[in-house]
Amino acid sequence: MTNERRVLIHADKPALTASVAARFLTKTVDLLDEFEVAHVVLTGGSVGIGVLEAINASSARDTIDWSRMHFWWGDERFVPAGDPERNEGQARAALLDHIAVPAGNVHVMAAADEGLDLDAAAVAYADELRRYAPEGGDWPRFDITFLGVGPDGHVASLFPDRGEVGAKDGAVLPVRDSPKPPPERITLTRGALNSSDRVWLVLAGPDKASALGLGLAGASFHEVPVAGIKGRKRTVFFVDQEAAAEVPENLISSSY
Numbered sequence: 001m002t003n004e005r006r007v008l009i010h011a012d013k014p015a016l017t018a019s020v021a022a023r024f025l026t027k028t029v030d031l032l033d034e035f036e037v038a039h040v041v042l043t044g045g046s047v048g049i050g051v052l053e054a055i056n057a058s059s060a061r062d063t064i065d066w067s068r069m070h071f072w073w074g075d076e077r078f079v080p081a082g083d084p085e086r087n088e089g090q091a092r093a094a095l096l097d098h099i100a101v102p103a104g105n106v107h108v109m110a111a112a113d114e115g116l117d118l119d120a121a122a123v124a125y126a127d128e129l130r131r132y133a134p135e136g137g138d139w140p141r142f143d144i145t146f147l148g149v150g151p152d153g154h155v156a157s158l159f160p161d162r163g164e165v166g167a168k169d170g171a172v173l174p175v176r177d178s179p180k181p182p183p184e185r186i187t188l189t190r191g192a193l194n195s196s197d198r199v200w201l202v203l204a205g206p207d208k209a210s211a212l213g214l215g216l217a218g219a220s221f222h223e224v225p226v227a228g229i230k231g232r233k234r235t236v237f238f239v240d241q242e243a244a245a246e247v248p249e250n251l252i253s254s255s256y
């Protein structure tokens with residue numbers, strides 16, 4: 001098994017989300033055969049939420065023992081609980097409210113009206129990650145990390161040409177003055193994201209083509225953050241044809 005980045009192209013967004021959902025359900029069965037529990041990092045964004053909707057719509061959804069799954073977030077918008085901008089709320093509506101996952105296995109980043117300021121909320125999430133880490137570690141073994149990719153190449157809330165994308169230490173960072181609203185966010189670091197056994201990037205649409213092409217063709221991750229993302233075992237870009245327009249030919253795979 002090689003750890004090269006792979007790009008799998010799908011006809012359109014519905015085909016993409018259905019395909020990722022099917023792979024997720026299959027891989028989850030394997031993970032739960034191998035491990036007592038599995039840890040999955042969720043993303044916000046249109047395609048990431050579409051994948052969760054497709055998992056929810058799958059007839060295989062109820063074959064999973066969801067009580068052994070833990071869900072985390074790669075980033076969150078620091079807005080009040082219930083704000084439609086919250087990645088958490090979107091993920092709950094798309095999937096988490098429909099499956100038998102214990103409440104304690106859904107590890108949300110704090111909302112802005114919970115009494116913690118932005119810095120304290122980031123520290124609280126780092127503490128929560130550490131509670132599930134192997135001895136001496138800072139975060140659990142992430143089995144699958146989903147990431148969307150913005151038109152500027154951002155992943156989670158690691159935006160181009162900002163300090164957070166180059167940060168070397170720690171698991172969680174507060175983000176202020178985000179170039180994409182809302183301005184305050186919380187994000188996992190590149191180190192935490194790249195610790196995942198598998199990183200599955202999901203993106204669709206013509207506005208993503210340039211960032212994806214640059215990210216795969218060797219751009220600096222400071223300028224195009226997606227360029228700096230690589231899982232420990234597998235890194236797969238699930239894309240539609242429009243987003244794939246500028247992908248280097250040699251990276252396109254026909255199989256997973």
Ligand SMILES: O=C1O[C@H](COP(=O)(O)O)[C@@H](O)[C@H](O)[C@H]1O
Binds near residue numbers: 044048075147
């Ligand atoms: O703000 C965010 O945007 C990105 C990408 O979103 P998309 O709608 O352009 O796919 C997402 O990955 C991130 O989690 C989110 O907070």
